[in-house]
Amino acid sequence: MVCTGVLHVAVVCSEVDLAVTEPFSLSQSCSVLLNRSIQENRELRIESRIEEIIEPLREKIRDLEKSFTQKYPPVKFLSEKDRKRILVTGGAGFVGSHLTDKLMMDGHEVTVVDNFFTGRKRNVEHWIGHENFELINHDVVEPLYIEVDQIYHLASPASPPNYMYNPIKTLKTNTIGTLNMLGLAKRVGARLLLASTSEVYGDPEVHPQTEDYWGHVNPIGPRACYDEGKRVAETMCYAYMKQEGVEVRVARIFNTFGPRMHMNDGRVVSNFILQALQGEPLTVYGSGSQTRAFQYVSDLVNGLVALMNSNVSSPVNLGNPEEHTILEFAQLIKNLVGDGSEIQFLSEAQDDPQKRKPDIKKAKLMLGWEPVVPLEEGLNKAIHYFRKELEYQANNQYIPKPKPARIKKGRTRHN
Numbered sequence: 001m002v003c004t005g006v007l008h009v010a011v012v013c014s015e016v017d018l019a020v021t022e023p024f025s026l027s028q029s030c031s032v033l034l035n036r037s038i039q040e041n042r043e044l045r046i047e048s049r050i051e052e053i054i055e056p057l058r059e060k061i062r063d064l065e066k067s068f069t070q071k072y073p074p075v076k077f078l079s080e081k082d083r084k085r086i087l088v089t090g091g092a093g094f095v096g097s098h099l100t101d102k103l104m105m106d107g108h109e110v111t112v113v114d115n116f117f118t119g120r121k122r123n124v125e126h127w128i129g130h131e132n133f134e135l136i137n138h139d140v141v142e143p144l145y146i147e148v149d150q151i152y153h154l155a156s157p158a159s160p161p162n163y164m165y166n167p168i169k170t171l172k173t174n175t176i177g178t179l180n181m182l183g184l185a186k187r188v189g190a191r192l193l194l195a196s197t198s199e200v201y202g203d204p205e206v207h208p209q210t211e212d213y214w215g216h217v218n219p220i221g222p223r224a225c226y227d228e229g230k231r232v233a234e235t236m237c238y239a240y241m242k243q244e245g246v247e248v249r250v251a252r253i254f255n256t257f258g259p260r261m262h263m264n265d266g267r268v269v270s271n272f273i274l275q276a277l278q279g280e281p282l283t284v285y286g287s288g289s290q291t292r293a294f295q296y297v298s299d300l301v302n303g304l305v306a307l308m309n310s311n312v313s314s315p316v317n318l319g320n321p322e323e324h325t326i327l328e329f330a331q332l333i334k335n336l337v338g339d340g341s342e343i344q345f346l347s348e349a350q351d352d353p354q355k356r357k358p359d360i361k362k363a364k365l366m367l368g369w370e371p372v373v374p375l376e377e378g379l380n381k382a383i384h385y386f387r388k389e390l391e392y393q394a395n396n397q398y399i400p401k402p403k404p405a406r407i408k409k410g411r412t413r414h415n
């Protein structure tokens with residue numbers, strides 16, 4: 001081995017520029033070259049070893065990249081002219097995330113803004129990394145500076161226990177938050193759609209509720225933070241439209257249900273389904289004779305998009321006019337889940353609207369929209385979702401309990 005090395009070095013030595021070796025002797029030069037040669041060999045071996053280790057990792061990264069691009073739901077291609085930059089505030093929430101799905105699948109660029117008070121990253125995680133999608137952790141109470149063509153302004157807690165939990169925050173979100181989004185719409189020339197609510201009609205004296213009814217709201221009751229917050233948000237929209245020429249759309253959304261409602265949402269559909277699935281009593285507040293009409297979330301999402309892209313700037317009701325008492329509703333869910341849960345009557349919630357049902361003539365006529373998902377079909381989808389969620393939560397050692405619509409005593413957190 002040594003001999004071969006020396007021979008090799010000798011050959012190399014004979015080719016060495018004498019200027020380099022001076023003033024060393026030939027044997028000194030050869031030993032330097034021998035060391036260099038050994039070092040080069042070692043480096044070569046290390047490099048090829050590293051290559052051996054890295055290649056399978058590169059292979060894995062290529063596979064992962066492939067699986068990442070395959071995991072997204074199919075997205076339509078839209079030309080530059082048709083593709084819009086769309087902001088969805090509250091886009092990680094129940095309705096917002098379904099709306100985001102539709103807009104993404106239609107081929108638009110969607111920016112979701114959420115403060116994750118009631119929204120969850122899980123609701124939109126299937127889009128994270130997609131080139132048309134962006135998720136920003138931001139509270140609309142702070143100004144936002146981005147470039148967009150359309151704004152769906154959904155950000156606000158929407159279930160009574162949630163909005164009553166922190167009424168000041170609910171008011172700030174619906175007032176300051178809406179002002180900020182209207183300011184953004186004005187600056188960048190975007191059209192804004194406000195997610196308003198049937199709660200602007202309060203405990204209605206007109207039935208079913210038409211858009212020209214002014215409502216019956218208690219301005220100092222426990223629901224006022226939300227009802228009055230949304231009423232003033234509508235007022236702001238029309239002030240910006242008249243004074244600044246901002247294009248606005250106002251959707252008055254009636255009771256909506258479906259997958260991705262929060263397990264602790266506290267609204268009647270999630271409460272009853274969770275209770276039935278866990279064999280617990282279904283909690284009916286009051287006598288259960290109060291009525292509601294429930295629409296499935298995909299119907300609502302189609303209505304929101306139709307309204308945004310219409311030329312209707314006055315408020316439009318979006319809801320399913322099929323009306324039921326809450327007691328009928330409890331019985332229906334009990335039957336669909338197929339469990340022996342009892343019905344438990346609890347005290348009535350304060351200022352609870354006694355009847356509610358949308359008049360949707362305007363939406364039918366001006367948007368060509370009406371709900372198409374039958375109640376039972378929608379409920380079965382929601383039941384399936386909550387069943388899966390319970391399994392998921394059980395695997396994570398956490399069984400959520402439905403939250404009662406009670407106001408917290410004492411001071412609440414103010415943001």
Ligand SMILES: O=C(O)[C@H]1O[C@H](OP(=O)(O)OP(=O)(O)OC[C@H]2O[C@@H](n3ccc(=O)[nH]c3=O)[C@H](O)[C@@H]2O)[C@H](O)[C@@H](O)[C@@H]1O
Pocket residue numbers: 158159160196197198199253254255256266267268269271272283284285286290292326349352353405
């Ligand atoms: O979707 C709407 O139009 C509005 O309805 C809701 O308000 P509410 O209709 O009172 O919604 P729920 O909390 O689901 O209550 C519906 C009815 O079921 C009753 N309920 C609720 C929960 C429960 O466990 N048991 C029960 O009997 C309530 O007292 C109420 O009469 C929310 O205020 C808003 O998010 C929304 O804008």
